[in-house]
Amino acid sequence: MAMIKISHDKCTLCGTCIKECPFDAIEIKDDKLYINENCTLCGLCVKVCPEGALEKEEKAAPRTDLNHYRGIWFFAESREGKLTPVAFEMLSGALKLKESLGEEVSGVVIGSGTEGFAAELGSRGADKVYIIDDESLAHFQEEAYALAMAGLIEKYLPSIVIAGATMMGRAFIPSVAAMVRTGLTADCTGIDIDPGTRLLLQTRPTFGGNLMARIVCRNHRPQMSTIRPKIFDEAPVSRDSKAEVVNEPFDPSAVKNRVEFCGRQKVENMVDLQESEVIVSGGRGMKEPKNFALIKELADALGGAVGASRAAVDAGWMPYPHQVGQTGKTVKPKIYIACGISGAIQHLAGMQTSDYIIAINKDPEAPIFRVANLGIVGDVFEILPALTRKIKEKNS
């Protein structure tokens, strides 16, 4: 950790550093120099100060004894008394790491009314399940969940902790990483073990998706990642054997909650692309925003959701939550229907693991046909209404 240290006895408040700072990070308050949160530690102020009153202080972070940490943990997310699909996806990811690392796989359950969760996770391959079950944890709240998870990590010292990059995972896992003083690679699209170093390789898009970065956490433990849903298949029920269960108590009075749970409200028309079994997506080939009505009609007839390529989203035809691809959502529905989408690599990155892909495109050379199970070469404006009509006839 580094910081800019100010020697107030040397500082004459000449203002040189304030003028030179490119980030407006230096101010004078109550006749004293003050560095605010805009500081990026670039060090320019240190160089320009004529009095030598500023110094960049590097504090070596305490090095963790890595040998004490063992085991692969996944957060088994649950909602309304049920484990969510992402819990089984994370278990699948953890089991994949176990193949290379050979260490025990443990699930972490936090909530209330969690009976049966351990058995379910055990039958899908978890060796152990840590359970913190308390009435105060019935509804997700960041502070409480972070405290519960951080307490477990500090007590049992896992080497790796993964969680879904869901709304819940994104909300509290960064606090956990900060509490246990380690790093976090957020929103990964892949994880693996480096065979040489046995470190966790965490892959995620960077620079707006133009590069894929591989990140390792060398000096701190645990190695922590949140991983996008639908990257892994759900771990299937594979055995009768049970997971070892470790029940841990929780003290709600230790939580300084800044949020009070008042109730749950269902948001109408919320896009739940990642949970949909059928997705009908439109691209630039739909020509105009109003033509997305054709996509919606087919999606409704199939009980599915509407997706879009980035070109359609960038054109303002569909809102961003509908975007599928490298910088949108990763989806894995049973049926994905791509309409007027060329199949650029960044779009394929978000949908090519769908179970069955149908592509409608007037260009027989469109790259989308390389991943499609069924390709229809033709005009979307003829094919979509005909398809919807047929499906409606079948439904009636």
Ligand SMILES: Cc1cc2nc3c(=O)[nH]c(=O)nc-3n(C[C@H](O)[C@H](O)[C@H](O)COP(=O)(O)OP(=O)(O)OC[C@H]3O[C@@H](n4cnc5c(N)ncnc54)[C@H](O)[C@@H]3O)c2cc1C
């Ligand atoms: C860093 C980065 C990140 C990106 N992230 C994403 C992402 O997350 N998701 C994403 O989708 N893209 C992403 N892109 C953009 C991607 O490269 C493509 O530009 C985009 O996917 C193209 O969208 P499209 O297929 O709708 O449009 P186009 O490539 O223009 O394709 C339109 C298709 O429609 C067909 N067509 C036209 N008229 C008809 C018709 N009447 N009937 C049938 N077919 C017709 C055409 O033959 C053509 O194949 C990203 C790009 C970059 C650089």
